[in-house]
Amino acid sequence: MEVLKKALSKMVRVKTIPEDLHETSLHRCLTTLDITLLGIGHMIGAGIYVMTGTVVHDKAGPSAVISFLLAGIAALLSAMCYAEFGARIPKAGSAYSYTYVTVGEVWGFLIGWNIILEHMIGAASVARAWSGAVDAIFNQAITNGTIKVVGRMSDDRDSWLSEYPDLVATSITILAFIVIGFGAKLSVQFNSVFTILNSFVLLFIIIAGFCFASPSLWSTDGGYGGFFPFGFGGTLSGAATCFYAYIGFEGIAVASEEARDPEKSVPRATVLSMFTVTILYLLVCAALTLMIPFIDTNTSAAFPFAFDEVGAHWAKYIVAVGTLLGISTSLLGTAFSLPRSVYAMAEDGLLFRFLGYVHPRTQTPIYSVLVFGSLAALLALLFKISTLVEFVSIGTLFGYTIVSASIIILRYQPVHKCQFKLKPEDECTERSALVSSSSEQQQLQQHQQEPQQQQQQQQQHTVKEESDRQSKSEPATPAVSEKSSIIPKSKSHDDFGRLRQNLRRVPILRRFEPGDGVKSAVVLMGMFMVCLGLVVIEGAEHLQEAAWWAVCLVIVFSLLIVVTYLVIIAHEQNDAFLTFQIPFVPLLPALSMLVNIILMLSLSRLTWLRLIVWIALGLLVYFVYGIHNSKENLIAHRGYGPMVEYKGEAALPQNTITSLKEEVKELQPPRKDEGLY
Numbered sequence: 001m002e003v004l005k006k007a008l009s010k011m012v013r014v015k016t017i018p019e020d021l022h023e024t025s026l027h028r029c030l031t032t033l034d035i036t037l038l039g040i041g042h043m044i045g046a047g048i049y050v051m052t053g054t055v056v057h058d059k060a061g062p063s064a065v066i067s068f069l070l071a072g073i074a075a076l077l078s079a080m081c082y083a084e085f086g087a088r089i090p091k092a093g094s095a096y097s098y099t100y101v102t103v104g105e106v107w108g109f110l111i112g113w114n115i116i117l118e119h120m121i122g123a124a125s126v127a128r129a130w131s132g133a134v135d136a137i138f139n140q141a142i143t144n145g146t147i148k149v150v151g152r153m154s155d156d157r158d159s160w161l162s163e164y165p166d167l168v169a170t171s172i173t174i175l176a177f178i179v180i181g182f183g184a185k186l187s188v189q190f191n192s193v194f195t196i197l198n199s200f201v202l203l204f205i206i207i208a209g210f211c212f213a214s215p216s217l218w219s220t221d222g223g224y225g226g227f228f229p230f231g232f233g234g235t236l237s238g239a240a241t242c243f244y245a246y247i248g249f250e251g252i253a254v255a256s257e258e259a260r261d262p263e264k265s266v267p268r269a270t271v272l273s274m275f276t277v278t279i280l281y282l283l284v285c286a287a288l289t290l291m292i293p294f295i296d297t298n299t300s301a302a303f304p305f306a307f308d309e310v311g312a313h314w315a316k317y318i319v320a321v322g323t324l325l326g327i328s329t330s331l332l333g334t335a336f337s338l339p340r341s342v343y344a345m346a347e348d349g350l351l352f353r354f355l356g357y358v359h360p361r362t363q364t365p366i367y368s369v370l371v372f373g374s375l376a377a378l379l380a381l382l383f384k385i386s387t388l389v390e391f392v393s394i395g396t397l398f399g400y401t402i403v404s405a406s407i408i409i410l411r412y413q414p415v416h417k418c419q420f421k422l423k424p425e426d427e428c429t430e431r432s433a434l435v436s437s438s439s440e441q442q443q444l445q446q447h448q449q450e451p452q453q454q455q456q457q458q459q460q461h462t463v464k465e466e467s468d469r470q471s472k473s474e475p476a477t478p479a480v481s482e483k484s485s486i487i488p489k490s491k492s493h494d495d496f497g498r499l500r501q502n503l504r505r506v507p508i509l510r511r512f513e514p515g516d517g518v519k520s521a522v523v524l525m526g527m528f529m530v531c532l533g534l535v536v537i538e539g540a541e542h543l544q545e546a547a548w549w550a551v552c553l554v555i556v557f558s559l560l561i562v563v564t565y566l567v568i569i570a571h572e573q574n575d576a577f578l579t580f581q582i583p584f585v586p587l588l589p590a591l592s593m594l595v596n597i598i599l600m601l602s603l604s605r606l607t608w609l610r611l612i613v614w615i616a617l618g619l620l621v622y623f624v625y626g627i628h629n630s631k632e633n634l635i636a637h638r639g640y641g642p643m644v645e646y647k648g649e650a651a652l653p654q655n656t657i658t659s660l661k662e663e664v665k666e667l668q669p670p671r672k673d674e675g676l677y
Helices: 002-012 032-088 095-102 105-137 141-149 167-181 184-211 231-246 249-258 262-291 302-309 313-347 366-382 385-411 425-434 438-448 450-457 461-473 516-538 540-544 548-569 587-601 605-629 631-637 654-659
Strands: none
Touching: 002 105, 002 605, 032 095, 032 105, 032 184, 032 231, 032 249, 032 262, 032 302, 032 313, 032 385, 032 587, 095 105, 095 313, 095 385, 105 141, 105 167, 105 302, 105 313, 105 366, 105 385, 105 605, 167 184, 167 313, 167 366, 184 262, 184 302, 184 313, 231 262, 231 385, 231 587, 249 262, 249 313, 262 302, 302 313, 313 366, 385 516, 385 587, 385 605, 516 540, 516 548, 516 587, 540 548, 548 587, 605 631
16 A cells, blocks of 8 residues: 555655756747747648548538637647746646646656657648648659559558558658757748748739639538538538647747747747638638539548649649648658757656757757657658548647646646745735725725724733734734725635635535645536536437437536536635746636547547547556656655655745844853853
């Protein structure tokens, strides 16, 4: 039993944040513009040129426009959570680092393990798209030539394996990782040039595409099933797959360790890139579905084929060049993020430490580039793009869900567990004064009368003793002017994570330690969201028929989610962080969790099986190597232990300082008769 408790304590231990968060072995050289273009380039390449054709043809038809919009909203919620963490913890580990600091080691490892898979498969899938675009330019000459010389690997359409070994995709993957190996600044310069050129091509696609538009393709009279040929279920399934198109914003958080001013650059770059990319997705997808019937869409090279179908053969080559530029930026962005995610885990000791070696000249994790670049090239050689894309989506959604939950947990942590610098309590007082209610103003008048009452009470010795006793047992109220308002006791730093004062007698909740009640509520809320999603998705037909049991289950699980949400907001929230904070917490992170969970449950069972196998492999690595070689474990074994302390600047109440008395005793010389000389 003791061994089990010890193992559990290791699994839930959190990462200790260093004193200087800006200290790093990597080179801090990236500006806000660099990071914004990195995020845009990472998203618009694979998202527009790869995902659009696949979602339109196989999932949603013309309603893919709504699929991209839904995925964009869900991605924006997650992106805001990443922005807050990225500004607060400017480290390359991204969601891995955020989860490790907030929730615990084993959850951090699982998120990092899935991020590695996400970037590795993402690089392979983008490389396959690059190969398909080149093949489309040369009228399938590469495919036919490879099959003729090497032969087929699989004739089964439902097989995981590609029809033929894609040597072009393998070669471009290796080339991309070679560029990444020469350093961050060179990689970002390549990305910026390609992204700007690609933007002009996208404008051409939108304008030219609408010139060939046929509105009848969206109507039921067009003969192709109207706007929802696969039903709304197909639109929702398409949205789950479309999430892959937005994973580039995570690259912004990964680049935070190489940003000059991550506290400002990360939030700004996140908002700018997400807004730009979402608008481009909607316009480009609308142009494609209005040009040709969705059943004629080419999944490998949708836009060159579409222009070829409408007779604009000259436009085909312009779009093909833009496709290569866009996919190249996406490949560079993914290749940029992969080794840095591995580096972050190796630096913490959860993966083999040689993977964290940084080359002194290029200041890049060179062994991570070599090892995982080779693995990505192997995946690009063997697997087809549809297999890769779905696997990326579920791992990404899983990571986003945990990050959103971590935001809620972090905001309700007590001060003694918070590792971040906070604003002084007097600043929090001023901010609370701006939003104080009329009842607080009445309290102000009462507190302004207290000095006069205290003077009268000091005349009586017994009253004075009672006053001193109360001042020790209750926090003192700071003095305020007529133009300000008092801060409620519940807004004190010491009350973060505790129940609000008027709820501290609730029978069950008062038993939890500060912060633990919120953490338990977040876990339960996530479980109830999974149950609700299963009922809505798996029982969609029964809900349409208004089956009583299905409706009751939806109501019950919805109410349970509301109850757990109310438990969370019953606690005092920490809003004193110095860095960027997203608004409407816990509402926005909770919505992000719900949307991400529903999108995950919309993916196929086979995709879930692959995720379970990958997680099982990751847990094997963790329990065999990571849990024993973790930096936190080594520190603990040396006898120091992870030191978590409050580093804020909150001032002590004035009466606490004045009540402290120092007793000075004169140093007496030793007596001679004691034999001490």
